[in-house]
Amino acid sequence: xxxxxxEIWVFGDYRNYFQNRVTLQLLARATDLASKTDAEVxxxxxxxxxxxxxNEYIAHGAHKVYVTxxxxxxxYNVETYVALTERLxxxxxxETILIGATSFGREFAPRVAKRLxxxxxxxxVGLDINEDGLLVQTAPSFGGNLLAKIxxxxxxxxxxxxxxxxxxxxxxxxxxxxxxIQVPLPDDxxxxxxxxxxxxxxxxRDQRIEDARVVVCGGRGxxxxxxxxxxxxLARLMNGELGATxxxxxxxxADHESLIGQAGRHISPQVLFSFGISGAIQHTAAINDAxxxxxxxxxxxxxxxxxxxxxxxxxANQLCIALMKELKKRxxx
Amino acid sequence: xxxxxxCIKQVPMVSELPWDSKTGTLRRELxxxxxxxxxxxxxxxxxxxxxxxxxHITAITMGPPMAEEVLREAVAxxxxxxxxxxxxxxxxxxxxxxxxxxxxxxxxxxxxFDLILCGCYTSDSxxxxxxxxxxxxxxxxxxxxxxxxxxxxHTFRMRRVSDNFLETLEMDAPGLIxxxxxxxxxxxxxxAGVQDAFFDKxxxxxxxxxxxxxxxxxxxxKASPTKILDVYSPTAEKENIVMKGAARKIVDQLFENFGDxxxxxxxx
Ligand SMILES: Cc1cc2nc3c(=O)[nH]c(=O)nc-3n(C[C@H](O)[C@H](O)[C@H](O)COP(=O)(O)OP(=O)(O)OC[C@H]3O[C@@H](n4cnc5c(N)ncnc54)[C@H](O)[C@@H]3O)c2cc1C
Ligand SMILES: Cc1cc2nc3c(=O)[nH]c(=O)nc-3n(C[C@H](O)[C@H](O)[C@H](O)COP(=O)(O)OP(=O)(O)OC[C@H]3O[C@@H](n4cnc5c(N)ncnc54)[C@H](O)[C@@H]3O)c2cc1C
Numbered sequence: 001x002x003x004x005x006x007e008i009w010v011f012g013d014y015r016n017y018f019q020n021r022v023t024l025q026l027l028a029r030a031t032d033l034a035s036k037t038d039a040e041v042x043x044x045x046x047x048x049x050x051x052x053x054x055n056e057y058i059a060h061g062a063h064k065v066y067v068t069x070x071x072x073x074x075x076y077n078v079e080t081y082v083a084l085t086e087r088l089x090x091x092x093x094x095e096t097i098l099i100g101a102t103s104f105g106r107e108f109a110p111r112v113a114k115r116l117x118x119x120x121x122x123x124x125v126g127l128d129i130n131e132d133g134l135l136v137q138t139a140p141s142f143g144g145n146l147l148a149k150i151x152x153x154x155x156x157x158x159x160x161x162x163x164x165x166x167x168x169x170x171x172x173x174x175x176x177x178x179x180x181i182q183v184p185l186p187d188d189x190x191x192x193x194x195x196x197x198x199x200x201x202x203x204x205r206d207q208r209i210e211d212a213r214v215v216v217c218g219g220r221g222x223x224x225x226x227x228x229x230x231x232x233x234l235a236r237l238m239n240g241e242l243g244a245t246x247x248x249x250x251x252x253x254a255d256h257e258s259l260i261g262q263a264g265r266h267i268s269p270q271v272l273f274s275f276g277i278s279g280a281i282q283h284t285a286a287i288n289d290a291x292x293x294x295x296x297x298x299x300x301x302x303x304x305x306x307x308x309x310x311x312x313x314x315x316a317n318q319l320c321i322a323l324m325k326e327l328k329k330r331x332x333x
Numbered sequence: 334x335x336x337x338x339x340c341i342k343q344v345p346m347v348s349e350l351p352w353d354s355k356t357g358t359l360r361r362e363l364x365x366x367x368x369x370x371x372x373x374x375x376x377x378x379x380x381x382x383x384x385x386x387x388x389h390i391t392a393i394t395m396g397p398p399m400a401e402e403v404l405r406e407a408v409a410x411x412x413x414x415x416x417x418x419x420x421x422x423x424x425x426x427x428x429x430x431x432x433x434x435x436x437x438x439x440x441x442x443x444x445x446f447d448l449i450l451c452g453c454y455t456s457d458s459x460x461x462x463x464x465x466x467x468x469x470x471x472x473x474x475x476x477x478x479x480x481x482x483x484x485x486x487h488t489f490r491m492r493r494v495s496d497n498f499l500e501t502l503e504m505d506a507p508g509l510i511x512x513x514x515x516x517x518x519x520x521x522x523x524x525a526g527v528q529d530a531f532f533d534k535x536x537x538x539x540x541x542x543x544x545x546x547x548x549x550x551x552x553x554x555k556a557s558p559t560k561i562l563d564v565y566s567p568t569a570e571k572e573n574i575v576m577k578g579a580a581r582k583i584v585d586q587l588f589e590n591f592g593d594x595x596x597x598x599x600x601x
Contacts, residue, residue: 078465103496107476108465110428110464110465114465114469115469118429119429121460122460123461139460141458142457146565149563150560152560153560155558193473193505194474194505195503196502197502199498200499202494214599238595269598270597294591300575308573313576322581323587
């Protein structure tokens with residue numbers, strides 16, 4: 001008899017493009033973890049007219065996709081989604097479930113974990129398998145000043161929500177095939193006690209700074225609002241997003257959306273440019289996950305310079321201008 | 334009259350975290366406690382509901398004995414009573430167990446509640462899990478990240494932003510919300526008000542596992558499904574490359590050494 005393989009599940013969060021990305025990132029990580037534990041990767045897709053996502057998830061590494069496609073699932077609804085997920089898990093007993101730390105994911109996952117009587121770690125920035133075969137979940141706390149390694153030794157499934165942008169998605173392969181398991185909507189799904197009246201898409205920036213691969217961050221050292229403006233252009237030249245420190249936001253050189261730090265956003269770009277920033281802990285707590293940091297400061301001893309991979313001792317404004325020139329030249333060629 | 338419960342956690346004061354520079358760890362025991370910022374907003378939302386519709390507010394916290402401070406602060410701000418859950422056997426509870434204990438305490442002390450309000454997350458372990466898990470434990474509906482709430486007969490109507498959607502939702506009572514820090518700016522509580530709450534007889538009840546009839550085996554670190562293996566500081570000083578001189582030269586040098594890395598990230 002063929003033994004069923006253990007499964008690592010990824011919750012298919014497709015509500016908008018960027019959450020779609022976190023699902024793909026998780027599929028990539030799940031594929032990696034599955035190869036270490038001889039497991040398979042399953043995706044769960046709940047919704048209406050979701051074929052597109054089912055195919056996308058297979059192309060990005062899912063071996064199996066569990067799908068419930070029904071008009072009643074048109075809107076994301078926590079209670080309904082929890083009820084359906086609970087049934088799927090009880091029936092198929094996955095070893096692990098990974099969920100994107102989107103607003104929905106962070107509301108949905110705790111209830112699923114509670115209902116299943118298992119543990120959950122939040123907003124993880126790393127996932128690994130240890131020598132005991134347990135999923136080691138690295139979760140930030142104290143505004144990113146500390147990281148905790150967490151396991152769920154005895155209960156199953158092991159569950160984690162994972163911050164977008166932590167893992168690289170696999171290139172898609174539309175030749176890949178996977179098993180699609182259609183799960184009908186059970187008749188007795190409880191009536192939801194929370195009802196959506198209206199949902200309007202927020203006027204949104206084209207890219208969320210949390211997902212950006214390049215972030216250009218500026219501080220008080222840029223000198224003035226006018227000089228600071230150049231950083232917007234620099235960010236645009238690199239398809240990046242602009243970030244700012246608190247004094248910059250308070251002086252209205254940049255809007256509050258751009259605030260990076262304890263009171264603002266956390267970022268994890270591949271490359272972070274930091275211009276005229278001293279490196280206060282309330283700011284740096286939110287940039288620890290940047291892969292590569294290039295800092296510009298006229299003070300070589302600024303904390304930000306110590307954290308950087310490349311510390312450039314120069315006038316931030318002049319360096320910004322020189323960098324823009326070089327990038328424009330490269331774009332032309 | 335609305336029966337409201339506000340869950341409040343005491344957290345270390347983050348801007349003054351004492352670090353052990355040798356080991357790079359946080360010396361949590363040395364930090365002063367304060368009311369978790371998001372809980373202040375939850376309390377404010379409760380106070381405004383009380384003002385609008387009439388009501389009674391129970392503030393509840395689970396923590397060490399000194400967590401009583403946040404209850405007194407809540408009473409000073411306008412809460413009617415405080416419930417302190419304190420028991421050494423509750424130490425190390427993860428969110429699964431924390432929500433279990435809070436649910437039992439609420440069922441015992443305020444069984445006919447209409448609405449429970451939590452902060453959206455804490456500033457220390459910041460999981461944002463306790464609110465949703467508490468709703469699940471009590472088998473009531475819940476909505477996270479609420480920015481505005483009002484009552485319309487027996488339904489709560491609320492607004493929130495979730496994944497870039499501005500949503501209007503309705504929820505049957507009893508229910509639970511977690512409140513964001515974007516709205517409901519906490520009111521100023523005068524020093525005299527706080528003093529009164531500290532020196533006068535604020536209505537504060539202290540209870541432990543036994544009072545709740547809970548088996549201590551189910552309330553602490555041992556009962557928690559998650560285990561913390563290690564907590565560490567991620568900021569290690571890097572070996573870095575220093576560049577100086579004329580801006581033009583530096584840019585050339587930057588692309589010579591790291592051009593691939595930069596273009597890789599730019600995607601061109
Ligand atoms: C509770 C609390 C929460 C906070 N939350 C946040 C937060 O979320 N985000 C945040 O950013 N801050 C936050 N802060 C503020 C934080 O403590 C710092 O004050 C802030 O990050 C400093 O910003 P800055 O680096 O732009 O300015 P500064 O500290 O003034 O640094 C300016 C830097 O620019 C350099 N410089 C000056 N001129 C030039 C030049 N011509 N060329 C190159 N370099 C130059 C200087 O050497 C200096 O290093 C918070 C503070 C508190 C108390
Ligand atoms: C470094 C570290 C990492 C941790 N990681 C995890 C983890 O990944 N998974 C896990 O299950 N546990 C974890 N824990 C345990 C967790 O901190 C505790 O369960 C904690 O009591 C509640 O979690 P929270 O602070 O994240 O609350 P959140 O869920 O962020 O709090 C949201 C709201 O719930 C209410 N609330 C929370 N705690 C209390 C309380 N004690 N009394 C009254 N109301 C409260 C408040 O209204 C608060 O605003 C971790 C602990 C540490 C120290």
